[in-house]
């Protein structure tokens with residue numbers, strides 16, 4: 001017989017202390033109503049320093065109301081940081097185990113009403129879905145983390161491994177030095193070295209930033225779980241052209257608007273180089289190869305030969321294109337003061353998301369080489385290098401805990417693959433604390449759902465939210481292990 005592997009914990013220990021993730025009908029109704037209530041509080045981040053502070057304060061009170069056990073448990077310390085971020089320190093019974101961190105953010109991007117099937121802050125339930133800004137990005141995680149902890153505490157759970165829950169209030173703001181999450185605020189702004197008494201740096205860290213992906217790659221038969229072990233960098237570049245204003249009845253050959261518009265057009269028409277094969281994507285596809293139908297399975301099992309074809313195919317779709325190159329998005333254009341005045345200044349902002357094989361400086365140089373116009377001034381507003389790749393081998397506790405929890409909560413998912421997050425997350429501020437940074441939201445995501453993130457009709461199914469709570473309920477208990485997990489538990 002196959003020897004019983006210790007796995008994360010021996011079976012006897014598991015049976016003795018494991019709390020089953022079964023919730024009563026009353027608990028299930030209560031958790032979805034709590035999410036609806038959270039969505040109804042418009043915690044919108046507009047620009048640096050421009051938040052809905054009334055809503056953020058209300059949200060803090062709301063958490064106390066819906067999660068009373070969390071707030072009255074003696075081994076849980078709650079701190080408000082930067083006025084509206086929240087840091088929970090959950091003290092485990094075994095101080096020898098390094099803590100971990102669960103990250104989510106309270107703030108959401110604005111949501112104008114137009115295009116929404118229901119008002120974006122109504123939290124209305126329709127056909128099994130809860131609609132609203134923040135249902136996927138990222139109040140679902142805020143509420144699921146606290147809900148799972150509340151349900152565990154009600155069942156007399158006492159953690160062995162300490163952990164932090166950091167709920168930031170300005171994740172959606174790009175601003176130098178902003179407090180992007182409670183832990184940052186508490187543990188110092190830049191060095192992130194915890195002050196005495198705050199325990200060792202976190203051992204692993206789980207944030208938003210990927211999902212169980214369903215339907216993103218043609219010919220991929222089944223959904224798979226992608227755990228983002230890195231994330232792209234970013235460069236927010238403001239381009240500016242200044243000219244002498246004058247009467248529009250005698251205009252120059254080109255105005256500041258025309259010069260800048262031509263420069264922006266050149267940038268849009270000249271994509272950054274395709275970097276397929278020099279980032280985590282190739283590894284993701286190799287792990288998925290046998291999940292594809294013929295002939296894709298032959299192609300992905302022989303990327304040494306077919307990589308030029310695959311790299312071209314990946315360019316066709318906006319999302320998979322974002323995996324093979326640094327993307328260029330012209331997101332703002334401001335110019336002109338009056339219809340009969342030659343515009344003194346034109347400004348355009350470009351949001352680059354940098355592929356892990358490139359650096360901020362390389363992208364900046366490429367952009368200048370594409371614009372090739374000395375009249376265009378370049379101003380870097382904000383820049384982050386692509387993040388290092390977190391370990392995902394059999395010894396990587398964080399990755400294996402996520403994998404193990406996925407396999408127990410989503411038994412139908414048979415592929416868990418490392419990947420890269422095409423967006424930025426607060427986790428980029430924590431590279432000083434740990435190398436084990438993983439981004440995964442335990443939810444199925446289809447392309448049409450992705451368009452709801454920062455878009456219209458953002459929604460989460462009631463079932464998906466309940467499963468997210470279940471995942472965290474299981475993950476927190478799994479994290480109590482003192483052993484390194486065996487990535488492939490032997491079946492008896």
Ligand SMILES: CCCCCCCC/C=C\CCCCCCCC(=O)N[C@@H](CC(C)C)C(=O)O
Pocket residue numbers: 137171172173174208209210211213216217226284319320323419421422423424425450453
């Ligand atoms: C090989 C398989 C295909 C992969 C498809 C990937 C589909 C997209 C999956 C995940 C994207 C993550 C989106 C959720 C996190 C977004 C967080 C966010 O909005 N961050 C802001 C932060 C900024 C500093 C304000 C951002 O703009 O990135």
Ligand SMILES: [Zn+2]
Pocket residue numbers: 105137138171208
């Ligand atoms: Zn987010």
Ligand SMILES: [Zn+2]
Pocket residue numbers: 109137172454
């Ligand atoms: Zn977002």
